[in-house]
Amino acid sequence: MRLGVLDVGSNTVHLLVVDAHRGARPLPAHSHKAELRLAELVDADGAIGREGVDRLVATVTEAVGAAEDKGCQDVLAFATSAVREAANADHVLARVRAETGADLQVLSGADEARLTFLAARRWFGWSAGKLLVLDIGGGSLEVGYGLDEAPDAAVSLPLGAGRLTAGRLPGDPPDAADVRELRRHVRAEIARTVGEFSRLGSPDRTVATSKTFRQLARIGGAARSAEGPYAQRRLSRSSLEEWVPRLAAMTVEQRAALPGVSIERAPQLLAGALVAEAAMDLYGVDELEICPWALREGVILRRLDLMPAT
Known part of the structure; x- marks a missing residue:
């Protein structure tokens, strides 16, 4: 099957598309990344600012479109420390879900x-x-x-x-x-x-x-x-x-x-x-x-x- 992994990290938003099945090595088919540096877009209250959230939504929208274009059967979307530790994490996740359809899972x-x-x-x-x-x-x-x-x-x-x-x-x-x-x-x-x-x-x-x-x-x-x-x-x-x-x-x-x-x-x-x-x-x-x-x-x-x- 063709899988997409959407990684919303502290530096980049990276979509990796692989052809994979159980017991085999995943074969990379496509890579799409954007440098957002979310860790640097946090305000004094510990929240990701409006500009940062807007950029994140636009970038995830682009990545979801790329996954669809590449024929992904499923997209595993997750976020790491920048979103996990943001004071407005719930708001960020809700906006991304509502506007892109991507349900980001926050990893500990x-x-x-x-x-x-x-x-x-x-x-x-x-x-x-x-x-x-x-x-x-x-x-x-x-x-x-x-x-x-x-x-x-x-x-x-x-x-x-x-x-x-x-x-x-x-x-x-x-x-x-x-x-x-x-x-x-x-x-x-x-x-x-x-x-x-x-x-x-x-x-x-x-x-x-x-x-x-x-x-x-x-x-x-x-x-x-x-x-x-x-x-x-x-x-x-x-x-x-x-x-x-x-x-x-x-x-x-x-x-x-x-x-x-x-x-x-x-x-x-x-x-x-x-x-x-x-x-x-x-x-x-x-x-x-x-x-x-x-x-x-x-x-x-x-x-x-x-x-x-x-």
Whole structure:
């Protein structure tokens, strides 16, 4: 069957169309995305402003039309931290439903971590052993750890690259004091969760998903996206330790000139690097692998798992 997955994230609204059936690898057929950066459109009261809601409705309308044009039999629509944490989330969801027909399901942070973990487990397989999976989104950091398809521990922290950039790094380039304060904040937040994971023992394999990790691996010398999903990509903590001070000294324009970094994501790259470096350090990770599957694939896989056998 042909499925559409509509992901309303903190940075982008992304429609992924796949051809899939139970027991088979989902095959991408079409991708449609728009950069909204909802995490940066929240007002002082914690609500998504009228302009942001209008843009979201227009973007979802376009994505629903694209799914119909591509012949999707079903569209799995979900929203993550930007909508989940908005003070006017009910209003936003009601408007989207009324004006687009899309019934956005709001995932909890723990659900994001679990579904991302499922995608990584299916990609690497059982031979990967105990997995530690990291994902940096626009609004949150998800961490999952376990031996099976469901993680034994899963947490979500408000450490997304977009959220931190908008709230804590106003300068271009940012002030050194702001960078130091953000570094302290990120490490304190992650440190609260270390005990929950360390009691489970050392992972056999550590992997990361998300655009942020892919860009950090790319500037560290990993393969280009054009080389396909099967090219092995790694990111080392030593590379991050080298790049963080360099990124902190760069303007957004200079970051956008780095290999694999888009102008849309360049402002967030430093915050993402600080979160990645802190996570690798505090969880005791020297090197990790980049997984091409993430939350959207996890949603697809869970849907296929629940389909009756034919």
